[in-house]
Amino acid sequence: MSSLFSLPDDVVLNCLVRVPERCYGNISCVSKRLRSLVLSPELHRLRSLLYKDSIYLYCFNKERVSFQWFTLCRSEETTTDQYQLVPLALPSCKMISSSSTVVVGSKIYFIGGYFTPLSVIRILDTRSGKLTRGPSMNVACTHETAAVGVVDRNIYVIRRCFGEDENQVVEVFDPDHSQTWEFASEEIVQSLEKKVHAMDFGVDRIGGFYKLREGRLRKTMERKGDRPICVCVVESVLFAYFRTGGLMWFDTKLNAWTRLVTSDEVLTLEGEFCNVVMSKYDGKLAVFWPGYEIIGYMKE
Template structure:
């Protein structure tokens, strides 16, 4: 009995990345988030050299060009406002890269900038009131400096009591519409949506929620609200009764154990579609949306980062990096007229199911009057 003949495929193997021209490979790599560069560098020596090349950084900066807008104000004075931009200095043969807060070149009109904010492209949307409820919507064009008033909401809302996020070309505003102090813990929270195309507001329902938080951001098509001991998630793509999910906040410890996160967050931001929060005692953590747990930001060696212990503002900067600002405390300030603003620029890298951080730069970026503090820190597309 004769053996059956082996069948050989006549189709050539698919081309590998190394078989493509270097220019095309660089354009492909420019589409990959910076946080995945560590994993990419393990593919081959050639890919590792391209990931570290200045040509790739140039392509990414062109594709993902944005600016960081920082707003500082005098304490309890929403009219004494100053806008700054974080700028890197040019490298020289004798000096390393430095960063400075410089006055924003575009003159912004006087306004009560303390409202809740979201950024869409080059526009900043200011929603509700800063010290008292308001139905106002104001839109700041950061390119021209023009401020225009949009259509009013149906309910007056106040910063600190409402959550905001941008999903599918719509701004979602959750809660913040209480009229009396006793309504702070009302179980029924109203959700109102602003359609960016039609420029109209629509009430899309009531959600069962104890209260909303000033710490909110949109990630993966959902609005996350970080509150003490709990994290609430609003998913507009789910059916009516499953949109709001309230979870007990947990953090993932060594060995896969989950512990209660009895901590308060007062800052959140999104970097390459990952939610980061600064907690009072735990420092910077990121939210694992697959396991629904908070995880620590680790160093390259897998150990906890001890250096990010303070933050007054944070945001995404320079295409996938995390920037953190803080001002010196009173006990650290000798001069009671001015105080220094410090900054950390942190690169983020994915390593398996972990996110690791590396401080690229740390130092003083400016000096402000003693009574000044952070009001806004926003990443705006150019």
């Protein structure tokens, strides 16, 4: 280990980038220098160049009274499929804590939120570790959330503007070429089958999708009397977590929601678990919800 300490930082980083993330916890305990390198944005940038499926979790730390980034990796203490959260040294910003988020390549896009108008977006480059402000959308709406989806690397945002003439506004952003917002002919959204699917927070609890070829929003996926908390697409299957219905998947052929059932259990997260978040990870559905500690569930 003494020979490792004599090497320059860039050489050590190139060694660490080839070590599984599940080992970083132990490595960071060896010395202050290694801990600093493990948490450094440069190591995270180098790892982001490797092809992999990653989850980034942004959490509020009550002890530090601040927000903190984590990434998910397999636990080194067991041979089973158990995971642990590893802290990351990425920028912390209160403004993005309640934004709609979407990922294109190595960048995470934060659109609107409770603390910013909906026309504002922020972009986190996971390779460089830099958080920047992106180009504003054309129309500023007063509602705090927006339906956001990615189709063919283009970002679609569906918003409802409130006023004398209440209507739906759809804008599209091309991050690879024009990098500008253009108009396209209370929601959460995921992309599926060349459509942008949205779940409405309104009284009717109706979902819908924005069909790209037709350039219009169609209503479908009705589930009255229940409120969607979050949605996620895994292997072309649309999942949603409802406040009372729990975790369900949508059958596009039957146009109906079905509770997720296995031979052993029905997965529902009861009562106060109203801040559930879901994400695709390594072909599985990862579900997180708050408790005395961050709790997670991985579903094939």
